[in-house]
Amino acid sequence: MIKHPAWIEIDLKRFEENISNIKWYIGNTLLCLPIKANAYGHGLIPIAKAAQKAGVDYLAVSCLQEGSLLRSSGITLPIIIFGPVYEDQICNLIDLDLEFTISSKYKADLAQSICEKKKKKAKVHLKIDTGMRRIGVRISSAFSLYEYLQKSDLIEIKGIYSHLATADTENDVFAKKQIEDFANFSNFIKGKKPVFHLANSGGVVYYPNSYFDMVRPGLLSFGYFSNPHVLVKPFFSLKAKVGYFKVIEKGESVGYSQSYIAPKRTRIVTIPIGYGDGYRRSLSNIGSVLIRGKTYPICGNICMDQFMVDIGDDEAYVGDEVVLIGSQGDKEITLQQVADLCKTIPYEVLCLFNERVPRVYKHNCKYSLVE
Numbered sequence: 001m002i003k004h005p006a007w008i009e010i011d012l013k014r015f016e017e018n019i020s021n022i023k024w025y026i027g028n029t030l031l032c033l034p035i036k037a038n039a040y041g042h043g044l045i046p047i048a049k050a051a052q053k054a055g056v057d058y059l060a061v062s063c064l065q066e067g068s069l070l071r072s073s074g075i076t077l078p079i080i081i082f083g084p085v086y087e088d089q090i091c092n093l094i095d096l097d098l099e100f101t102i103s104s105k106y107k108a109d110l111a112q113s114i115c116e117k118k119k120k121k122a123k124v125h126l127k128i129d130t131g132m133r134r135i136g137v138r139i140s141s142a143f144s145l146y147e148y149l150q151k152s153d154l155i156e157i158k159g160i161y162s163h164l165a166t167a168d169t170e171n172d173v174f175a176k177k178q179i180e181d182f183a184n185f186s187n188f189i190k191g192k193k194p195v196f197h198l199a200n201s202g203g204v205v206y207y208p209n210s211y212f213d214m215v216r217p218g219l220l221s222f223g224y225f226s227n228p229h230v231l232v233k234p235f236f237s238l239k240a241k242v243g244y245f246k247v248i249e250k251g252e253s254v255g256y257s258q259s260y261i262a263p264k265r266t267r268i269v270t271i272p273i274g275y276g277d278g279y280r281r282s283l284s285n286i287g288s289v290l291i292r293g294k295t296y297p298i299c300g301n302i303c304m305d306q307f308m309v310d311i312g313d314d315e316a317y318v319g320d321e322v323v324l325i326g327s328q329g330d331k332e333i334t335l336q337q338v339a340d341l342c343k344t345i346p347y348e349v350l351c352l353f354n355e356r357v358p359r360v361y362k363h364n365c366k367y368s369l370v371e
């Protein structure tokens with residue numbers, strides 16, 4: 001294990017608790033776990049393995065590349081590819097047993113001609129656009145595409161799905177209309193039905209009639225969409241070790257462009273992580289960190305690999321643990337607070353941490369500690 005002074009701590013026991021609480025909450029509905037974008041920054045493979053152990057029914061990723069990583073790590077669960085597929089990927093998708101999205105006759109024909117050559121069947125999910133306007137066939141053409149796919153001996157329709165655009169708020173008119181349209185379509189399909197799925201985290205939390213046969217909560221599973229009914233907790237912390245300590249005089253500046261000027265003689269510590277790791281530069285002069293159980297402000301512009309913190313007259317030593325997201329003592333810096341300061345959403349903050357920040361997995365003796 002290579003030591004690195006900034007890391008992300010992932011508590012897999014809490015993840016398993018989240019999954020078991022969600023499973024209890026959704027009852028007999030199947031659970032598909034979206035783990036695109038490196039499992040929302042939590043680490044694709046360890047999360048996939050933990051999900052498999054926790055009894056998740058399906059995994060979902062965005063693209064062939066992510067699906068292929070899962071298969072080469074021995075993940076055997078069914079996997080859906082949410083994104084659009086391309087002609088030159090279909091062969092690999094089929095060989096890796098990845099279930100991919102079909103949302104046009106054009107893509108269906110491409111898949112069929114490749115299946116014909118390979119003498120193998122493709123497993124697909126028909127994507128219907130009920131209002132997201134991203135990918136998906138319009139409801140008005142969905143039935144004919146469904147029938148077309150159904151007639152083919154080369155295509156197996158595993159699922160039919162759509163995606164909610166506004167389910168992160170309760171009682172939303174547009175979300176209700178999407179659910180209603182999807183339900184109407186599902187009533188059209190006679191005989192043996194594929195798996196119908198619609199709900200993202202917002203759907204699971206706020207719209208029980210969006211469940212159908214399977215739900216796809218991403219952010220909720222990572223602990224960030226808690227409400228009184230579904231108890232989940234975050235299990236992601238960003239930590240580092242103090243790398244340097246110095247005293248600066250009143251009027252001296254800190255960092256690039258001198259964006260911070262010390263209002264008095266003060267103590268500065270340097271933290272070894274920056275925007276080159278995915279720690280957003282927009283936190284410059286407005287973010288904060290926890291050291292020795294207290295909150296301190298980031299001072300100066302965040303650099304590519306380091307940033308500075310003003311600890312006033314307090315004490316801190318090289319090697320002290322710094323919490324950038326998560327808790328220390330009775331203090332906490334939440335992902336939501338960080339996202340608000342960056343004027344973005346929690347999803348984006350999580351996804352931007354790159355491979356330079358090692359993920360350290362706690363409560364997990366089955367596989368290696370560091371990915």
Ligand SMILES: *Cc1c(COP(=O)(O)O)cnc(C)c1O
Pocket residue numbers: 034082163199200201202216217218219220
């Ligand atoms: C990302 C994604 C989800 C999960 O969304 P959350 O908001 O994280 O629950 C579900 N379905 C599709 C198609 C997605 O792309």
